[in-house]
Amino acid sequence: MCEMPKLLELQTQLRDAVLGGAASELLAEIDADGLLPEARVRIYRNHAVSTLGGVLESVFPVVCRLVDRRFFAYAAHEYLRGHAPHSRCLAEYGADFADFLASFGPCKELPYLPDVARFEWALKAAAAVREATPLMIEALAKVPHEAAVSLKISLQPSVRYLASCWPIDAIWLANRQQEVPGVDLAVGGASLELRRAAQGAAWQQLDPASFAFRSALADGLALGTAATAAAAADLAFDLAAALDRLFAEGLAVGLGAC
Amino acid sequence: MTEHSRFPHGLVGIGLRLPHLAEVSATRPRLGFLEVHAENYMLQVEALDRLLGLRRDYPVSVHGVALSLGGAEELDRLHLDRLKALVDRVEPLLVSEHLAWCAIGGVYLNELLPLPYTEESLELFCRHVEEAQDALRRRLLIENPSSYLRFRHSTLSEAEFLGETIRRTGCGILCDVNNLYVSANNFGFDPVAYIDALPAEAIGEIHLAGHRVAEDADILIDDHGSRVALPVWELYSVALRRFGPAPTLVEWDTNLPALEVLVEEAWHAQQLADVRNAEIA
Numbered sequence: 001m002c003e004m005p006k007l008l009e010l011q012t013q014l015r016d017a018v019l020g021g022a023a024s025e026l027l028a029e030i031d032a033d034g035l036l037p038e039a040r041v042r043i044y045r046n047h048a049v050s051t052l053g054g055v056l057e058s059v060f061p062v063v064c065r066l067v068d069r070r071f072f073a074y075a076a077h078e079y080l081r082g083h084a085p086h087s088r089c090l091a092e093y094g095a096d097f098a099d100f101l102a103s104f105g106p107c108k109e110l111p112y113l114p115d116v117a118r119f120e121w122a123l124k125a126a127a128a129v130r131e132a133t134p135l136m137i138e139a140l141a142k143v144p145h146e147a148a149v150s151l152k153i154s155l156q157p158s159v160r161y162l163a164s165c166w167p168i169d170a171i172w173l174a175n176r177q178q179e180v181p182g183v184d185l186a187v188g189g190a191s192l193e194l195r196r197a198a199q200g201a202a203w204q205q206l207d208p209a210s211f212a213f214r215s216a217l218a219d220g221l222a223l224g225t226a227a228t229a230a231a232a233a234d235l236a237f238d239l240a241a242a243l244d245r246l247f248a249e250g251l252a253v254g255l256g257a258c
Numbered sequence: 259m260t261e262h263s264r265f266p267h268g269l270v271g272i273g274l275r276l277p278h279l280a281e282v283s284a285t286r287p288r289l290g291f292l293e294v295h296a297e298n299y300m301l302q303v304e305a306l307d308r309l310l311g312l313r314r315d316y317p318v319s320v321h322g323v324a325l326s327l328g329g330a331e332e333l334d335r336l337h338l339d340r341l342k343a344l345v346d347r348v349e350p351l352l353v354s355e356h357l358a359w360c361a362i363g364g365v366y367l368n369e370l371l372p373l374p375y376t377e378e379s380l381e382l383f384c385r386h387v388e389e390a391q392d393a394l395r396r397r398l399l400i401e402n403p404s405s406y407l408r409f410r411h412s413t414l415s416e417a418e419f420l421g422e423t424i425r426r427t428g429c430g431i432l433c434d435v436n437n438l439y440v441s442a443n444n445f446g447f448d449p450v451a452y453i454d455a456l457p458a459e460a461i462g463e464i465h466l467a468g469h470r471v472a473e474d475a476d477i478l479i480d481d482h483g484s485r486v487a488l489p490v491w492e493l494y495s496v497a498l499r500r501f502g503p504a505p506t507l508v509e510w511d512t513n514l515p516a517l518e519v520l521v522e523e524a525w526h527a528q529q530l531a532d533v534r535n536a537e538i539a
Contacts, residue, residue: 006378007330007373007374007376007378007379007382008330008362010409011330011359011362012362012363014371015363018367018369019365019367029409029410030408031408031409031410033408033444034446035475035477037407039474039475040407043406043407043472043477044369044371047369047479048367048369051368051369055368084365084367085366085367085368086364086365086366088297088324088336088337088360089297089301089324089337089340090368091297091298091300091301091302092301127304128301128302128303128304130303
């Protein structure tokens with residue numbers, strides 16, 4: 001008679017079976033009760049695939065529409081095999097779904113699909129975060145002149161920056177409508193700032209210099225470095241005006257040294 | 259037994275799902291309490307703000323689905339901390355979790371998976387229940403799962419396992435009557451005998467929900483996707499007679515209907531509870 005498996009071993013086997021792996025050792029431990037053990041395991045597997053696929057569909061509705069629901073379910077299933085959730089909060093499931101799509105061969109005909117997924121994830125992430133009290137621009141006056149270059153300006157926790165060589169926001173908006181209007185992919189890319197809004201999230205298109213400036217600050221880089229990046233994007237970059245706009249839009253929430 | 263005076267608007271509530279959140283906030287339907295899935299509010303500030311607004315008018319129950327109390331590893335401290343933060347913020351009347359596991363080896367499956375009912379499982383499960391109760395500084399209610407498989411080497415019945423957990427940890431029971439009906443059907447045991455085997459004084463809450471018949475097998479699936487089935491209502495009446503009045507929740511998760519349908523189901527549960535109370539009177 002075989003020794004009964006330890007609980008950890010048993011649970012590891014059932015986890016693998018739910019994710020689609022082999023289950024031969026596990027099946028011997030399951031009471032048939034009138035139904036094949038593999039059919040019993042399949043009930044859990046089907047439910048996991050269905051519910052986790054549903055989670056992704058709710059976060060990536062436009063990606064789903066672009067590829068159709070059947071294909072999306074297939075992609076979600078393939079994603080689950082190698083990217084099972086780690087967080088107990090499913091709000092965090094799908095963070096690397098866009099990267100998966102970028103490497104998923106059957107999606108190659110839609111080269112903008114990964115960036116649309118990144119946009120949808122950023123919308124969701126921005127909406128989930130509470131905004132902090134913004135600083136007034138007068139706070140800058142207290143910073144010693146010699147410290148300005150290495151000043152770190154913290155931005156709203158909800159803010160996200162996303163650049164794409166495709167018009168992803170236009171694609172997204174078009175596919176939220178019942179009748180999808182045509183989107184001219186030749187209009188070029190998007191440099192977007194997303195942040196929490198009254199309900200959900202909102203975004204705006206930024207000029208190249210503002211995008212370089214603000215995304216550098218969001219990455220934790222010093223003011224001097226961010227200004228250099230902005231000037232590299234546009235020699236006419238005006239730092240004083242950019243700071244005015246940054247504070248006027250309530251984006252700056254903290255000052256510190258890098 | 260739960261202190262029922264803390265439920266001034268009655269003992270019957272609904273599982274509040276995110277798509278109904280705005281409507282419930284706007285219309286404030288007549289309900290005894292609202293129950294939320296803890297994990298839906300841990301990282302969603304807008305939903306949490308709405309819930310805190312509702313908390314002023316309704317008793318709230320927090321129902322966890324991801325603590326994995328039956329997992330053969332240490333409890334996930336991050337998740338327990340998040341649950342504690344939510345419980346401290348919402349101050350619910352009830353906090354519940356499951357007799358199940360859902361994560362192992364860093365993978366969360368979003369499934370309430372069955373345990374073998376052995377002494378090894380019991381020791382581990384009780385240790386985790388005690389750890390969670392200590393962290394939350396609350397008595398947990400533990401829900402019986404709906405099951406589709408059993409392990410050959412189980413040495414205890416599920417009711418015995420639950421009863422022993424209560425004796426060792428002081429936790430209470432959330433008796434999900436639909437889960438019980440589903441499992442009893444799937445394994446061919448008597449659900450009334452199961453109810454009789456539970457310690458009535460430990461019942462802190464009852465759950466009701468819909469189920470469906472599997473397409474390809476003589477098995478019931480607990481999908482929370484339809485009205486409560488007639489035999490589950492009948493079993494609910496049996497449970498009320500055995501347990502006495504208990505906060506009762508109607509859950510609906512898939513194919514979510516209009517809010518009014520869910521409220522109708524709750525009122526039906528209230529009618530059955532009223533009948534039971536009249537019998538006693």
